[in-house]
Amino acid sequence: MSAFIDSLIDDMTVEEKAGQLTLYTSGWAVTGPQLRDDYLEELKAGRAGNLFNAHTVDYAIKLQKMAVEETRLGIPLLFGLDVIHGYKTTFPIPLAEASSWDMDLIQKTARLSAREATAAGVNWTFNPMVDISRDPRWGRVAEGSGEDVYLGGLIAAAKVKGYQGDDLSDPSTLLACVKHFAAYGASQAGRDYHTVDMSDRVLRETYLPPYKAALDAGATTFMTSFNELDGVPASGSKYLMTEILRDEWGFTGFVVTDYTAINEMVPHGVVENEKQAAELAFKAGVDMDMQGGLYSRYLPELIKEGKIKESMLDQCVRRILEMKYKLGLFEDPYRYLNKAREEQTLFSKELMDHSLHSAKESIVLLKNEEVKGAKLLPLSKSVKSIALIGPLADNQKDMLGTWHMSGDASKVVTLLKGIKETAPEVTVHYASGAGFGDSDMTGMDEAVRAASKADIVIMALGENYQQSGEAASRSDIGLPKSQQLLMEKVHTLGKPMVAVVMAGRPLSMTWMEENIPAIVNAWHLGTMAGKAMAEVLFGDHVPSGKLPMTFPRNVGQIPVFYNMKNTGRPFDESNKYTSKYLDIPNDPLYPFGYGLSYTSFDYSNIALSTEELARTDTLSVRVKVTNTGRYEGKEIVQLYLRDLVGSVTRPVKELKRFKKINLKPGRSETVHFKLTYEDLCFYTRDMSFKAEPGKFKVFVGPNAMEGLEADFDFN
């Protein structure tokens, strides 16, 4: 590889080199895929070495042919795409799938997405998005794995392994791109693209580890983030791109910017013009320019002026050509472009089955109270009539969630359809009732009429696909007002009510929690959404998802997350001068790790192998979990640690392990966890990563707020 690439680089002009560092988008017009004429010219001249949003075999073949046959050196193109939760077959949004806490499932979603996307010519996905976020106002929480560093790291690694497989030259694998480096999820006030500022300690302890976990799992490319960090935009940050990513972590792949992020350093205000921006990004360690065209325009000039060394340019080119080589593109530029494979793979049974499985595992049951002496859920299939009300009840497009760009809404199973298939005997009165704006209430009367005819009311409420995702921050994260009013009005009928909430973020739904007896949080579940929800509602599937992100009571409580600090005045109800609000409790509406089942689980007999742990010891923690209910079900058993005293303050709890178990009614399992020295380490006062002697608490339970406790000392 290295001899081949060296000789290729020897043949390249500076313009062609800058071209390999350039990535442009293709657009999809009404009539089909299209590339702007000026980009086509750039491509043929060797000044655009990579494309994104150019998928489907027919289209990609044309473009690849152009690169191979019409450019001077015939270097094949990379084809990138945001395959975020599926290509055509759409899986649950990432935040939903994180609720499964099931790494095999998540890895398989990535594997199958890669298989489907590569069959349509894609060889590079801009995923996983591993930005930790503690702010549900930020619309992009939908694309990530929530608030926790440990869970986030495991998911990041699972996705990279799923996308890249073991062999990049296998035509069913693609390059993964870890994004957005770094700390994009901490934008101030949850407003997208906004400023990020945090201590190096928080950066390293909470935000960086999932990117590192993705790298350790073999991630081949990284994407910069739009935000600044400590006053420097990420795409111009030598600290991030060179000192941390390459020097500390040893990354050898290539770094691409986010969309026009180099150009945006001008409005950020760290450079006067785009030429300076290109120089800053290049010197910071950014290899590829997405969409901005600045590398192609200015690098040759900057080299001529002696501001940039050509040897540095060669290094970036080498990193990109290496990836093309590893994908097998020099051997066969059409390796990913096989029409027959495309036809066989899209929407295959294996993909659709996994989409359903994943959707069911992603559903979180938030509340299930007794109505007339029995838990409201699951519903009996012999119930006479149901009213299904709400704008998400028979809605295909919004089930796909954010970033479903290549998904196909016509294939989506809606909740209405899912219920008809799952409980065919039940009469369903359907009415949409409201919309997604605050004032869209034209259907209210019809909905109330439908509800009054039924024995049970299911309300399908929440956000549409555009109300979360990129550039979709919200300052009020309740239900749209029209839906809230609809729910309150229907509630006055006094019928048993189930709320099914579909959204791309944790919603604050305090009224619902106080008034509606059963609440199912279904996120945006993808192609098989309606079938998965119906199976849960009628008990064919027992829900087991747990929240990967805290649900606040209201926006004023944000940021609220489980691993906060204790403060010097921890909450004390009887003392005004403690850390709290006058109007709401400190506790969230639903904590991290929370989720119910149709069955119930009892935790008992927590036992530690030792109360005195030495550096080389392993601590075994055992706990007995018993299914005390009437259904077979899964439970995600969670272990948290607290380091009571440190040279710097420590969080009140940190997730360190979990295990998803399945138990038949009446059965018990002793769940066994092992902890070692590494699990006790943190960035101490002098920023060295180590454990300090002292007292620790272990908690094992069903979520971050409940559980059994035990103590040990580390010496």
Ligand code: BGC
């Ligand atoms: C997003 C990225 C995405 C890129 C390419 C940007 O606007 O921030 O996450 O990969 O567009 O579509």
